[in-house]
Amino acid sequence: MSDVQQALARSHHEEWARVVATLARRFGNLDTAEEAAAEAFVTAAERWPRDGIPPHPGAWLTLTATRKAIDRIRRESSRDARHREAELLYVTRTEPLGAIDDDRLRLVFICCHPALVMEARVALTLRMVGGLTVSEIARAFLVQDTTMGARITRAKAKIATAGIPYRMPSSGDLPRRVSGVLAVLFLIFNEGYLATGSDTAPVREELTAEAIRLTRLLHRLLPDDGEVTGILALMLLTEARRPARVSRHGALIPLADQDRGLWDSALISEGHALVRERLNSGVAPGRYQLLAAINAVHTDGHATDWTQIVALYDQLMRLDGSPIVRLNRAIAISERDEAEAGLSLIDELAPELTEYHSFHAARAHLLRRLGRDAASREACDAAIRLAGNTAEIAYLTAQRDGGTHHQRSARQ
Amino acid sequence: MQYLVNVIDDRSDSGTAEEMAAIHVFNDRLIANGNWVFAAGLADPTISTVIDGRGDQPVFIDGPFIESKEWAAGFWIIEAPDLDVALELMAEGSKACNRRLEVRPVLAPPR
Numbered sequence: 001m002s003d004v005q006q007a008l009a010r011s012h013h014e015e016w017a018r019v020v021a022t023l024a025r026r027f028g029n030l031d032t033a034e035e036a037a038a039e040a041f042v043t044a045a046e047r048w049p050r051d052g053i054p055p056h057p058g059a060w061l062t063l064t065a066t067r068k069a070i071d072r073i074r075r076e077s078s079r080d081a082r083h084r085e086a087e088l089l090y091v092t093r094t095e096p097l098g099a100i101d102d103d104r105l106r107l108v109f110i111c112c113h114p115a116l117v118m119e120a121r122v123a124l125t126l127r128m129v130g131g132l133t134v135s136e137i138a139r140a141f142l143v144q145d146t147t148m149g150a151r152i153t154r155a156k157a158k159i160a161t162a163g164i165p166y167r168m169p170s171s172g173d174l175p176r177r178v179s180g181v182l183a184v185l186f187l188i189f190n191e192g193y194l195a196t197g198s199d200t201a202p203v204r205e206e207l208t209a210e211a212i213r214l215t216r217l218l219h220r221l222l223p224d225d226g227e228v229t230g231i232l233a234l235m236l237l238t239e240a241r242r243p244a245r246v247s248r249h250g251a252l253i254p255l256a257d258q259d260r261g262l263w264d265s266a267l268i269s270e271g272h273a274l275v276r277e278r279l280n281s282g283v284a285p286g287r288y289q290l291l292a293a294i295n296a297v298h299t300d301g302h303a304t305d306w307t308q309i310v311a312l313y314d315q316l317m318r319l320d321g322s323p324i325v326r327l328n329r330a331i332a333i334s335e336r337d338e339a340e341a342g343l344s345l346i347d348e349l350a351p352e353l354t355e356y357h358s359f360h361a362a363r364a365h366l367l368r369r370l371g372r373d374a375a376s377r378e379a380c381d382a383a384i385r386l387a388g389n390t391a392e393i394a395y396l397t398a399q400r401d402g403g404t405h406h407q408r409s410a411r412q
Numbered sequence: 413m414q415y416l417v418n419v420i421d422d423r424s425d426s427g428t429a430e431e432m433a434a435i436h437v438f439n440d441r442l443i444a445n446g447n448w449v450f451a452a453g454l455a456d457p458t459i460s461t462v463i464d465g466r467g468d469q470p471v472f473i474d475g476p477f478i479e480s481k482e483w484a485a486g487f488w489i490i491e492a493p494d495l496d497v498a499l500e501l502m503a504e505g506s507k508a509c510n511r512r513l514e515v516r517p518v519l520a521p522p523r
Contacts, residue, residue, distance in 0.1 A: 115495060162517045163413050165494035173496075 007053045008045060015058040016041075016131030017217075019065050021103035024110070028166050030128060030156050032069050040065035104129065105221045106168050108214065112181040113164050120155035121184045127152050130210045140207055142197050178222065182231050182288065185215050189235050193242070196388035202246050203391075208239055226278055230289030233274035237295035240267035251394035255298060268299050290316045306336035323352040331362050339369040357386035361396060368399070376400075414449060414491055414518040415498045419511045421485035424456035431510050438508035442490060447501055453486040485511070489518070 001009070019040060023033035040061045054060040111124040119141075126132045126140070138148035158164070169177045192207025212235050219225075219232045244262035247253055275296040278289050285293065290312055297308045313329035327349055334342020343366040346359065353359035360383035367376035380400035387393050427435070442448040457476035464471040476483065488505065492498040498515055506513045 113495075115499065161519070162515075163415075163492075163495045163498070165496050169496070 002049075004049045004053060007057060008041070008048065011044070011057045011061060012041060012131060015061055017104045017107060017129045018058060019061050020128055020131075021107040022062050023065055023069055024107055024128075025103050025166055026066065027069055027073070030110075030159060032072065033065075034128065036065040036069035036072065037061075039068040043068075102221050104217060106166065108181055108218065109168055109177060110159065110164060110166060112177070112184045113159070114177070114180055115162065115164060116155050116158060118184070118187070120151055120158075121180070122187055123148060123152050124155045125184055125214070126188065126210065129214060132206075132210070136206070140191060140204060142200070175225075178225060178228065181218065182227060185211050185218070186231060186235075186288075188214075189238075193238060194389050194392075198390065200390065202250060202252070202389055203242060205242075208235070208242070211235060212239060226281065226283055227286045227288045229274050229278055230286060230292045233271045233278075233292035234288055234295055236267045236274070237271035237292060237299050240264040240271065240299060246391045249394065250391055251398055252389075252391040254395070255304065260302070263299065271299070272296055285315070287316065287319050290319070304335070306332055310336050323349050324356070324358075327353060327356075327359055327362060334366055339366045342366055343370070355386060357383045357388075357392070359383075360386065361392070364396070364399065413494070413520065414489055415495075415502075416516045416518055417488040417490060417498075417502050417505065418484035418514040418516070419453075419486040419488075419509060420482050420514055421511055422482045424483075424485045425453060426485070427453070427509065431508075434508040434510075438505055441504075442488075442501070447490045447492055449489040449491055451486070451488040454484060457483045484514075 016037065019037045020030075020033045023036055024030055027033060027036075043064055044057075044061060048054070108125065108129055111128050112121045116124070123137050123141075126137045127134065132140075134149045134152060135145050137152075138145045141148070168174075189208055189211035192204040192209075192211060195202060195204045195207075212232075215228070215232045215235055219228050222228050240263050241255075241258060243264065244258040244260070245253055271292070275289075275292050278285060278292075294309055294312045294316075297312065298304050309332045310329065313325065313332055316325055317329060327346060330342045330345035330349070332342075333345060343363065346362055346366070349359060360379045364376045364379035364383055367373075367379055377400050380396050384393055384396045384400070387396060439448065439451060460476045462473040462475065462477050464473070486509075488502070490498060490501065492501060495515070495517075502513050502515055
């Protein structure tokens with residue numbers, strides 16, 4: 001790749017959201033902002049090879065996009081002088097600032113507005129803030145381009161027509177709105193980390209990387225929000241284990257069997273530092289902070305301290321008594337105590353979790369430890385039927401067919 | 413901008429005395445803050461008549477244009493600068509009238 005191409009790619013990655021966000025604030029319209037940003041990048045691709053890379057690519061792109069947007073508004077509104085006057089007035093007016101003055105963060109909050117359905121929030125965030133193309137987003141979520149395009153168009157139309165404002169939520173609303181933003185970022189991360197689909201790579205690094213990048217941004221802008229810090233730590237500690245998580249043959253390697261030498265030590269120490277920072281704050285941890293703490297224990301030393309993990313799940317249960325949290329706590333208890341104790345707790349969850357593959361996978365594992373092989377195979381079958389991730393399916397299939405050490409030997 | 417807020421219900425004219433009192437308090441606040449445009453309860457949809465005046469002779473049909481388990485049993489029209497303000501206001505409205513609400517933007521008149 002030439003220097004100019006590299007600079008363009010880097011600018012797209014680093015500056016796209018800033019350019020779109022600045023224009024969205026000035027013009028109050030996502031379509032205008034997005035089209036003008038795209039035109040600015042096209043212009044850059046034409047001019048930079050000839051004129052050289054500008055000293056401040058971000059400022060160059062923002063200025064170019066602003067001019068494109070003004071040109072477009074002039075062209076489109078030439079039929080109505082009053083309209084044009086109003087629009088140009090809008091361009092220069094200054095807005096009162098919300099709780100936080102950052103255009104990109106404002107854009108995240110607009111894209112994650114609670115009046116939009118969750119799928120639209122995720123799609124719009126990836127498109128407007130992440131700069132992913134509609135086809136990339138469609139591929140990531142296994143839907144047709146046209147479906148994803150329609151979803152994004154509809155979300156943008158709702159923002160414009162329903163009057164979703166181009167400002168940060170007020171400081172009183174912020175905590176309530178942040179939780180929705182975190183849910184979107186976590187969904188993006190999880191779809192990357194445990195990708196679904198039979199012909200999909202088990203891990204989609206472009207999604208985990210994007211989720212982490214956006215979360216880092218949010219953390220820089222809201223450094224004192226414990227849950228933002230918590231979710232960043234959670235993502236970093238999870239991402240750190242990624243290189244050891246799938247075998248050469250595409251099968252999931254369970255935590256206990258992973259080669260810890262492959263874990264990313266820089267991400268782990270960064271994640272641990274964030275968890276410590278929250279512990280030192282003395283403020284009671286929320287859900288993401290507890291999940292981060294659990295992952296900090298998993299990545300500390302040479303083996304997991306299951307007593308600590310159970311204690312953390314006990315705390316988490318008080319905030320979130322969902323069946324999935326209870327399942328994970330039962331798995332931790334089976335590791336701390338014995339298989340029998342965990343299994344009876346897991347069996348109690350059957351009515352709620354019978355359609356959840358991890359429920360059956362956990363049962364299969366414990367039944368096998370207890371020597372109840374036929375029942376274990378049956379549970380494996382149920383888990384395979386419900387699992388969507390190819391690495392999980394490969395692991396469960398090997399387990400069902402009796403290859404306990406298949407993954408470990410396959411990796412060497 | 414203006415928003416039409418439909419009161420979602422499966423019965424009509426079903427507000428209790430407490431609910432009516434809470435709605436009055438809420439409406440007074442809308443008026444005081446300049447968000448009030450209009451509000452009213454609606455008769456049961458079985459009382460509706462659908463008119464088709466597109467042909468030579470208008471046709472009148474007894475009943476609502478759509479049969480559903482729930483309908484708009486009343487409505488507000490409010491003035492709010494944006495959806496966030498409208499939602500914040502009508503969250504209070506929902507509490508006052510003790511019903512779910514649907515918030516729909518009124519389209520701006522053509523320029």
